[in-house]
Amino acid sequence: MARRKTITREHILNATHEVVATEGFSGFTARNIASKMKSSTQPIYLEFKNMEELREAFFEEVEDYLRNxxxxxxxxxxxxxxxxxxYVEFARKEKMLFRALFVEDHAGGQLLNEFGLKMFIEKAKDSELYQGVSDEELNTAFLGNWITATGLASLATSERIHPTTEEMVSILNIVNKSIKRNPTFTITM
Incomplete structure (x- = not known):
């Protein structure tokens, strides 16, 4: 009689999330993930052909989590x-995961940049401020907002600043109006 599979894809992805959320991507190893599940590395390699495939599946899970x-x-x-x-609230609540995903240099960085841009464009379609603007202007607005958001998030997670929601809204309104008035600056990702 064949042994029943006890560690599933979901178990592996949950363990991966726990490892990255506590250790960052420096802890993203088969051994660390297996240790979190109290198993050998074998179930990981039975479910995923390599760690890159696991990383891609993890980023898909992260995108779903962030989006939903x-x-x-x-x-x-x-x-x-x-x-x-x-974004700032996520950074405050999940400091290490925020740093791992949005600050550390890792193979998924470009994927998260693209995901962030896609989320921004989806949200911009529902914002009166960005009705009728070009794709280039939307890219500029995204970068301005992302730089501001990452600055606020980084400073808030390091507890260097303690902005209220009202203070952040005020800052973001100023940034967005400034970008809307001068949509020609560009920064490459």
Whole structure:
């Protein structure tokens, strides 16, 4: 009689999430993930052909989590401002995971850049401020918002600043109006 599979893809992805959320990507090894599951590395390699495939599956899970549980909360009523406020709140609540995903240099960095841009464009379509602007202007607006959001998130997670929601909304309104008035600056990702 064949042995029943006890460690599933979901178990492996949950363990991966726990490892990255506590150790960052420096802990992203088969041995660390297996240790979190109290198993050998064999179940990982039975489910995924290599660690790169596991990393890709992990990023798919992260994107779903961010899209459905983090970035969809309505806070201020402005979808662009809400996206930033939710990003900062995520950074405050899950400091190590935030750093691992958005600060550390890792193979998924470009994927998260693209994901962030896609989320911003989706939200911009629902924002009065960005109605009728070109794709180039949207890219510029994304970069300005992302730089501001990452600065706020990084400073808040390191507890160097303690902005209220109202203070962040005020900052973001100033940034967005400034970008809208001068949409020609460019920064490459």
């Amino acid at each position: 549980e983090v970035f969809n909360k309505e806070v201020s009523g402005d979808p662009i401002i809400d996206l930033t406020l939710n």
